[in-house]
Amino acid sequence: MFAHIARRLLAAVPMLIGISLVSFLLLHALPGDPAAALLGQRATEENKRQFREQAGLNLPLHEQYLRWVSGVMRGDFGDSHASNRPVLKELAERVPATIELAVGAMLFATLIGVSLGILAALKPRSIWDFVCLAFALIGVSMPIFWLGFLVQKLFAGTMKILPFGQRLNYAGWEGFEPQTGFFVIDAIFYYKNLDLTLDVLSHLFLPSLVLATVPMALIARITRSTMLEALKQDYIRTARAKGAKPASVVLKHALRNAFIPIITAITTQFGYLLGGAVLTETIFSWPGLGRYVIEAIEVLDARPLQAGVLLIASTFVLMNLLTDISYSFIDPRLRKREAS
Amino acid sequence: MKEFTIFFATGARDFWRFVLTHRPAQGGLAIIGLMMLAAVFANVLAPYGAMEAFRDQLHSPASSDHWLGTDSQGRDLYSRLIFGARYTLSIALAATLLSLVAGSVVGALAGYFGRWVDLVLMRLVDFMMSFPSFLLAVVTVAVLGKSLENLIWAVGIAGAPSFARQVRAEVLRLRSLEFVEAAHSLGYSHGRILARHIIPNCLTPIIVLGTLGMGGSILSVAGLAFLGLGGDVFVPEWGLMLKLGWDQSSKGAFQVGVSGACILVTVLGFNLFGDGLRDWLDPRSRSR
């Protein structure tokens, strides 16, 4: 098993190097002068000339790359010219926002998706089955920016039961200071305040629900088909014949065997969420990583763009790696295969 | 042994028989057909031109002159939606074809030649897949510059890896089959074997993937356009129309609503039809 893990880890290294190379090259690939992309529009020619020397833009590319990478290793992503702040500091605000959103979406997707899938599989051709299939189809066909527009208009604009955008009603609280950057965790474990928690959750609700649409649909579909498969197996019939309770048959036996495909779907969808977050964050004014990348592109701000792409892509790779590794824990068959 | 029939003759007839029994595929086909009609005959079907502006009727509500009202520059929304089918479908088609051709070539070469060719090409594919495809498209447009042509390149490139993987798997399977080995022993050239024996037999899965890919391409193109990466915002592409309505504040909600609905329905059509195709290909799923 450990050999397996080691092999996967090793395979991820060239990936990460490749990603860092691409992120680095973005600086030079963006339209316009790299010095301008780092300094902003007000920079004069003289400023740019000085800056090129100081920042090493005259060095050969590989040396520039090494400089950049060693900076990144130390947590130095450079400064954003739009805000004049260190990118690291901005990432510290943005990354928890995106993770919170993605985790919220994943919870929705998993809970609703898996239960819908199970319901459908238990009663094929019933109304539940139809709902599940229709939902799965519409979900993957949904332009989520459109859905976001509609639900926001309905729940926040017309019905006024949920707030617009943002992560918290800052105006309603005196003394709130983010601790971990994950507002839900801050509210529950740090401030231990129920009202604050509800406030944070009400802001998180719509964006994560909209972001959950596509993964929810895919998870429902996969759960349905794997559960159908599993329920047909001999051992389930045996368990049923032996008089095991239906609920225990489903949960203990069938679901357990349908676990791997479902987990795969969930983890690979997590990567999708990071991409989809770009759109969701734009609609809901959610101050996350996806919007950070888009804003950087709008003003051609090289450092934030590099950092954003690097982070999203490497998280994606690491998520896939974790999935791979977790198989060997979950599925004993895989472990044996490695041993033999 | 369906895989070995020549795709275009018997396969098509067989498929048609299947469609007659498969409700979702019928629905999908109907939607796609309708949109295709709108796209091809837009000039005839649309009462006005897509860029024809009635300056004295900005933001007018639905009326007998303008069935869905007009937009911020007084252009007929209904006509623009119909022309939109033409633009949206052709842009998505171009992007899908790009991924299909690029992905298939890479996948076929990797699968057929194996060894280092496979290793190098598939590492490249793996690498591209290490970026979430939407982010890959966003970054590609940022580098190439904002325009519809670049959007096609971006979505096409970002979609290619999944084709490459599928085609490679298919080619690997075919390569070891008897008839290909027979062709080898007859001394046929690699090119001939690929073109005559391998590619035709990969066509079916490629077409299924392409159909499903159309839906994805429409969504990606619309998403990128919505983010303001589509260049000229007056092209009547549905994503750009949605964006235009979005920027109109209180007056644009209806435009956002209808353009989004068009996107949803069309993508739904491609997905329904694609699912039908998949069921047909995979009898295991059909029996369910």
Add this chain to the structure above:
Amino acid sequence: MYRFASMLAIALLPVVWLSACGGNSVPELKKVEKKDVIVVARGDKSEILDPHATNSGGDAYLIQQMYDTLVQPSAKPPVRWEPCLAESWKDEDFKVFTFNLRKGVKFHDGADFNAAAAKRSFERGTNLKDPAAPPKLPYAEEYFGDIEKIEAVDDFTLRITLKASNPKFIASCGLFAASIVSPKAIAAMEKEANAGARQNWLTRHPAGTGPYTIAKEGDYQGAETVIMTAFDGYWGGKAATSRVVFNHDKDHKKRREQLTSGAVQLIDSPAPEDWDLLSKDTGVTLYSWEAENLCYLGLNTDAANGFATSKLEVRQAIAYAIDREQMLTLYAGTAKAHHVLLPPVMIGHPAGYRPSTDTGSRAERLEKARALLKGAGVEKLELKLLHPAVSRPYLGKPPEVADFIRQQLAEIGITVKPEPTPMRELGDIISKGTAPMVLIGWMGETGEPDNFWTPLLSGRGKPSDNNVPRFWDKDVAAKVDAAAVERDISKREAMYLELEKTVHEKFRPMVPLLTAKQAVAWRSEVEGIYVDSTGTYRLHKAHYKE
């Protein structure tokens, strides 16, 4: 499955533990009553809350809630300069300025305001070599570059001597960039070796004399949200509402919906098509004003670049072909057609004058335009039109206006290719003159006509970086410089009229299109909000009606 769950629990444990033990004393968290807070939703964001270090409008609005200047703009337009931290002032030949300062003023950090404090603040804000200076002083060169010396004559008298006579100097002293910063804060910044740290210092510890301040570091939540608290020791009397929260939301649609649903109390720059809706809403007060701005089409005159626009006939033809009245429909009645450089609210605006290209019926003008093009031997012309990718105060929907110009120029056979361009790139392109046509605009800050003439159609010895047409005429430049220092208002107005005539009839480097009104909107249950003559909303008197 159980194993997986337990793994998950183990993985999450450190997070929970860390956050639970984060600090020994959890800061007190209080729910704020609605009547104690005013929420503002803004389209701009704020990132550097240091008056000397920024030139972004988004920063300026917040800085003006926290800092005071020696003189302040009048509440009603046109802009006049009124006492603020200086109770009175006098000048000798616009060269030596003596300010009598207000007594009993305190900074947020407890320091006292006096002549020494004002002197120190000016030094820090105008000289990059100052040990407390931030890495950039965007306004220093243009507005304060001519300061020769700054002296504290006595405790409450400040004297500033310039190198040469400059009638605009009082206006410069009213800019947010001339805000007075506490000497205590400046001393603390001197200890920071890193220029970037000096730039961010004031964002974390505001130290002005204004009605509001940021009470603690956590109240500055990045660019997204800034929470301000009333300053107890404000010299004008403590602000009526104790908290103001500034949220950032780029989406004007969402800002409007937040206002109408009552979630926020004030929004800035509502979309023009929403003004009507907002003014009909009984719960909302829409305040709009004619601002010092101008939207225009810059035509590259520099023959060295080889664009067809370097021919006068082509530029004149373009001017003939543009019909402003139709363009105004895009602004839903919130803009006025404009034919000259200076906006109507400014001194020197030539009210009765209209260039000859802008008169006559549409058909006649198109005829003349075609004839001019033919005469110049230009057929089948294709021109790029660059415009800002994002909306500007004078240009609410850049692509739509650009599309409009495309349609109109098509009528005289010019094919226009609009290209949305990020502001960063656009600035670069303008200063190099590498585009034939740019749709852009300009905003004044001080009511001073020279702030339009010099940057847009002249420069200091060469076309300035903001001179879109790259227009340079020695005679015009000399007249612009002469008009800037003329004291007699009527003489000055005559000089500007003469300049407008020369430029538009003889050179046509630009086609002025329109001036756009600006607006903010607030909940009617809040009283006391006002917008001063430079367009800054002031909140220290704002409070909910009983």
